Amino acid sequence: MNEDKLGTVMLDEETIARRVAELGAEISADYERDYPGEPVLCITILKGGAIFASDLLRRLTVDARIDFMAVSSYGSSTKSSGVVKINKDLDTEIAGKNVLIAEDIIDSGLTLQYLVESLWARGPKSIRICTFLDKPARRKADIKPDYVGFEIENRFIVGYGLDFDEKYRNLPYITCLDE
Numbered sequence: 715m716n717e718d719k720l721g722t723v724m725l726d727e728e729t730i731a732r733r734v735a736e737l738g739a740e741i742s743a744d745y746e747r748d749y750p751g752e753p754v755l756c757i758t759i760l761k762g763g764a765i766f767a768s769d770l771l772r773r774l775t776v777d778a779r780i781d782f783m784a785v786s787s788y789g790s791s792t793k794s795s796g797v798v799k800i801n802k803d804l805d806t807e808i809a810g811k812n813v814l815i816a817e818d819i820i821d822s823g824l825t826l827q828y829l830v831e832s833l834w835a836r837g838p839k840s841i842r843i844c845t846f847l848d849k850p851a852r853r854k855a856d857i858k859p860d861y862v863g864f865e866i867e868n869r870f871i872v873g874y875g876l877d878f879d880e881k882y883r884n885l886p887y888i889t890c891l892d893e
Contacts, residue, residue: 718878720890720892721889721891724887725864730769730863730886730888731769734766735773739775741770742773745776745814751777752777752839753811754774754778754812754813755779755780755781755811755812756771756779757781757782757804759817760783763846764782765883766818766846771816781805783802785799786825787825808833808837809837812839813833813840813842814841814843815829815830817859818876819848819849819871820859821849821853823855826843842860843861844859844863846874847871849866849868852868869890871888871889871890872888872889872890
């Protein structure tokens, strides 16, 4: 892409805020029912998940902690390379803990599948997945999120933390790049 072209707004700020609040309420109710009084460790996948996770964390009513991982498989392309690389690992030990992965988008699912397998090897009590955006049309891995903000069509999405070559993360809405 020589000249990036933003498409029309697909999800505006109000729609995003409303859905994140609903997710926070749903997740809080589930954890309070299934693990009453136990903290939840929200693992945020950087960089894309940072904005979603911070908004979601403020909507949780259960005891929630946060840690970060940076995992990549894109580089500066619009298609996953299929090669997963952990750029930053957790600072927190997760053995025996309830883990909630806060992901920006699930596309092929290959990166998330690798991450979930890696985390299960560390002995957490539970792992649940919350994704802001789900793109099931591109799924290559057998991965199903527990919580989904929005299901989207098979387009390259930017905004609200999601980028193309490190651009557009700061947009407060979701749009697509038109090729």
